[in-house]
Amino acid sequence: MRIGELAALVGVTTRTVRHYHHLGLLPEPTRLGNGYREYRLRDAVELARVRRLTELGLSLDEVRDVLADDRGRELREVLEELDADLARQQEAIGAQRDRLAALLAAGEPDPDAAVSPDLAAVLRGLPVAGSPSAALDRDMLALIDTGAAPAERAAFTALLQPLADPDIAARLPDLYARLDDLADADPTDPRVPVLATDLADCLPAELLAAMRDPRGRTWLDELSRELGPAQAAVFRHLSGGTP
């Protein structure tokens, strides 16, 4: 038999056979005078064995190990491990499909705000138009949401829920506008403490508390980098006073 025949017999390509030779999974057969490989039935049997193992999902390295490590006992371990691996994959795919189903069921899957649905609702209630600080806020909130574990995410959304209240939402555009006005101001600007007071008045107490704990401060630091000095000063006032 020549290589094409062998390959057809077992149902692989000639490229595959040569690949197995290259990796040493299959011994190189004797050559004919013209350099062609000459196979015998036993080679086909060996090839078929390799194929069966790969089709079970073994990697070529694993196949080599199994073939080397004579018969049976190692194979059993590998197969069991493989099964466990497949079980994990099944589970992972199932979870993945659940997530997909949730997204698809939500009507319009918007990866832009592929934040948790509750947060999305809050964000929709916040004003954005034309205010850089408001846009920053949205970005920040989205980021916190995507990075958090589900449990934290729920707590976080709960913190923000009050902002969706119409009374509060109505006061936000003015506050954002005043924050925008401080973009190029000096941190000692007299408007800073006034705005901080008005903000503290408007925001829920729990949210203010969260801004004072270490995790909240980290995020505020992040946010402050993108703000002007006076704007950052406002948040320093909010999150703990003087420093």
Added chain:
Amino acid sequence: MRIGELAALVGVTTRTVRHYHHLGLLPEPTRLGNGYREYRLRDAVELARVRRLTELGLSLDEVRDVLADDRGRELREVLEELDADLARQQEAIGAQRDRLAALLAAGEPDPDAAVSPDLAAVLRGLPVAGSPSAALDRDMLALIDTGAAPAERAAFTALLQPLADPDIAARLPDLYARLDDLADADPTDPRVPVLATDLADCLPAELLAAMRDPRGRTWLDELSRELGPAQAAVFRHLSGGTP
């Protein structure tokens, strides 16, 4: 923000961020004087969006398409296709695990004779020791079995079943020995027609018939290549007479 901070924020490696830049999934930010990339919060948001999409299972190419092809409608298609794909994978893995379970349940998983269990039983009943022709036969049968679809496989095994009958099995060693003796003989050797007759006497009629149909002849041709001329002649007698 510099690249390490950005990466940590979103939960990827810096290598990943640079990879996305390279592919154009994420715009290159402005550089600092020292050549460092300087990121802003919006970059983190963009990166997080890419990440969410990849974590849903989209390829980076698909992510690029979705991001380019503004919002929503294309995404839905991709996600649905993805779900279908995952469903196929689930099914495939399930089938795979079934096969594994069958193998593992069979006690000792022997990939050597990972032929169908029925055939394995038949093969166990056949004599092998020291007979090259018998070994060839086993190889051949194993090969036919592994290449066949399940339905054909059953039919094929059924054909061979009679060989497991003790009366017949008892006569096989002698027949194999006589076939071995013809290894270097001339095709005109008088022992050839005699052995052919004795074999025909011993083998089930259905098997002889199968050897005469085109598929059977192909396999016999294959087998004959590994045999001596006189041995091949025996099978020519069996499978149709003169040619």
Added chain:
DNA sequence: CTTGACCCTGCCGCGACGTCAACGTCTCTA
């Protein structure tokens, strides 16, 4: 003599990064 069907070796490509290498830059500390 050509055509077409085989065979040979050897190398690039895929996907989503990980992992060097070889180098520059910043910050802290002794």
Added chain:
DNA sequence: TAGAGACGTTGACGTCGCGGCAGGGTCAAG
């Protein structure tokens, strides 16, 4: 001020199981 260690930069190779191609040689039939 010097050195250490943690950052950053670009660039190239490795992964896995082959597919595909380039650039040849071989062989049988028309």
